[in-house]
Ligand code: GDP
């Protein structure tokens with residue numbers, strides 16, 4: 001519970017004992033409970049639940065229709081919950097990856113704290129934040145792992161890939177190299193991640209139009225050619241598409257979760273039908289063998 005409260009405050013929480021001064025400072029400033037983002041948490045399932053896992057979630061067709069209707073009416077079908085203190089939520093792990101200084105931390109800061117700092121403060125190792133949002137009466141918690149992008153921490157970061165439901169790959173539109181390196185990030189991600197992982201590509205700093213080195217069309221084409229789920233440009237500086245990024249992430253993850261649950265439900269149905277068939281067959285065989 002303490003851990004949840006600390007997470008809700010969106011304090012920086014270090015997950016593993018990375019040996020550097022900033023991380024050690026963070027560790028000293030946290031209670032021991034708040035550090036219990038354990039390895040088992042990292043390697044747990046892609047979806048986890050707090051509170052009731054209600055079966056009404058399984059009605060995916062109706063949900064989708066409702067979503068369409070709502071979009072048609074241009075109604076908001078979500079609510080961001082910055083102060084959520086409840087413990088009934090679905091939780092998903094997300095990882096932010098990309099070169100150093102492309103704006104990964106700034107995107108999170110803008111979305112969660114609604115602030116932007118021009119001064120650069122590198123993320124050493126990784127930071128942790130949580131983002132709560134309500135979609136169709138279900139509260140979702142996005143567990144955001146913000147990675148530093150430095151090579152020395154890469155072996156630790158690969159641990160996070162494994163259980164992430166979504167990877168947000170970020171480049172900066174004024175930094176050609178950061179776009180070219182997306183290839184490396186994507187390869188690495190696909191090597192270590194769950195095969196069902198969703199992947200977003202974000203071209204950040206699109207307020208720097210005059211310094212642009214990567215056309216929007218290049219990002220779109222890359223997305224199309226590499227089976228990426230969503231592409232958009234953003235600006236953590238002026239807030240363009242920053243909330244949208246996490247709203248879209250929530251929507252796609254919730255949809256994925258509903259599909260997964262539906263599959264499980266159908267699988268269970270088939271299994272119980274097979275069990276029934278086998279039982280009838282066994283009974284029949286017994287009757288035959290006892291007969292005459
Ligand atoms: P990270 O290393 O990927 O986490 O990058 P940061 O979020 O720390 O940002 C690196 C630098 O880029 C900082 O000086 C930020 O102020 C700046 N920055 C981040 N996002 C934007 C943006 O959208 N536009 C502009 N102009 N600068 C940005």
Ligand code: MG
Pocket residue numbers: 104105106121122123146147148
């Ligand atoms: Mg950072």
